[in-house]
Amino acid sequence: MTTLTSYLDTNKNTEITPALKDVITTITEVGKTISQLLRKGALADILGEAGQENVQGETQKKLDVLANDLLLDALTHNQHCAGVASEELDDATPANTEGSLLVLFDPLDGSSNIDINMAVGTIFSILPYQRQGHLSTNSDFLQAGNQQLAAGYLLYGTSTVFALTVAEGVAMFSLDPDTGDYILIENDVRIDADTSEYAINSSNYRYWLAPMQQYIDELIAGKTGVRGRDFNTRWVAAMVGDVHRILCRGGLFTYPFDTKDPNKPGKLRLMYEANPTSLLIERAGGAATDATARILDISPTDIHQRVPVVLGSKNEVDYIKKLHLQHADND
Numbered sequence: 001m002t003t004l005t006s007y008l009d010t011n012k013n014t015e016i017t018p019a020l021k022d023v024i025t026t027i028t029e030v031g032k033t034i035s036q037l038l039r040k041g042a043l044a045d046i047l048g049e050a051g052q053e054n055v056q057g058e059t060q061k062k063l064d065v066l067a068n069d070l071l072l073d074a075l076t077h078n079q080h081c082a083g084v085a086s087e088e089l090d091d092a093t094p095a096n097t098e099g100s101l102l103v104l105f106d107p108l109d110g111s112s113n114i115d116i117n118m119a120v121g122t123i124f125s126i127l128p129y130q131r132q133g134h135l136s137t138n139s140d141f142l143q144a145g146n147q148q149l150a151a152g153y154l155l156y157g158t159s160t161v162f163a164l165t166v167a168e169g170v171a172m173f174s175l176d177p178d179t180g181d182y183i184l185i186e187n188d189v190r191i192d193a194d195t196s197e198y199a200i201n202s203s204n205y206r207y208w209l210a211p212m213q214q215y216i217d218e219l220i221a222g223k224t225g226v227r228g229r230d231f232n233t234r235w236v237a238a239m240v241g242d243v244h245r246i247l248c249r250g251g252l253f254t255y256p257f258d259t260k261d262p263n264k265p266g267k268l269r270l271m272y273e274a275n276p277t278s279l280l281i282e283r284a285g286g287a288a289t290d291a292t293a294r295i296l297d298i299s300p301t302d303i304h305q306r307v308p309v310v311l312g313s314k315n316e317v318d319y320i321k322k323l324h325l326q327h328a329d330n331d
């Protein structure tokens, strides 16, 4: 039996530095507390609205606020952490000026699922910090996803699962509620290139671009259309859950560009959601794009910027990209 601690200690990968180990351990320890609070549910008085709005103008749930505060407190007290950025806070919080790492997180992805007892998760991304001796600022975080040193998520579902990528490959751990240890359950997660399962919020159909409408029309036509086979929909309403399903059994997830709100080219956040999940998906053999360009190569201009996301089984992602490029050529 391999625990997360022994995995981080004995993994041959030399890029798992002591600083990374320490920060990853801090995140997973907070994950245990969040998991316990979720398990208590209404009994812990953590359901419902906290009565505040976050920087994105969305109402925060009590547990969003709690999870955010727990992670922020633990990470700013970690000696290796030079700064912390949260989806829930306007600005990044500077921490230890001698730290070598910056941490970004979405404390509770899929928060609308909390009150209905469905899966939610914590997503994180770790970037290098180059300006030791100085307080970190928002601009230090504006690094492309391909610079991430590690990324992962905690999924609080029927069990609590931790997915991690550091330098290469993706490993998955399950939290043993009896011992409090994260136990390795999959050492090298791989995603098949082909899939018949897709995730999209189809209620936004009328706002999508023509190539995305064409793609979904083709999947719905199934055997009777150009794809010549049937497809099936799954939608968790928490990206972290959809990404987890794809890591487990393949699939396609997209929150595409839409014209619903001209100020939002996509719903998902590049730095807290798209970058970390794209790194996991690519490292497991899948692909992640904004429909035409690789997500991990996007140079961020704002820590809260949003981006269209198409990720999962490689052949489906490539096919969507082909449709978008064809439409661009025809325009």
Ligand code: AFP
Binding pocket: 058, 108, 109, 110, 111, 112, 113, 201, 237, 238, 239, 240, 255, 267, 268
């Ligand atoms: P919240 O964390 O604000 O609930 O948002 C979750 C999310 O950004 C992402 O995790 C889901 O895939 C997506 O929203 C669900 O969006 P819909 O509301 O369109 O189903």
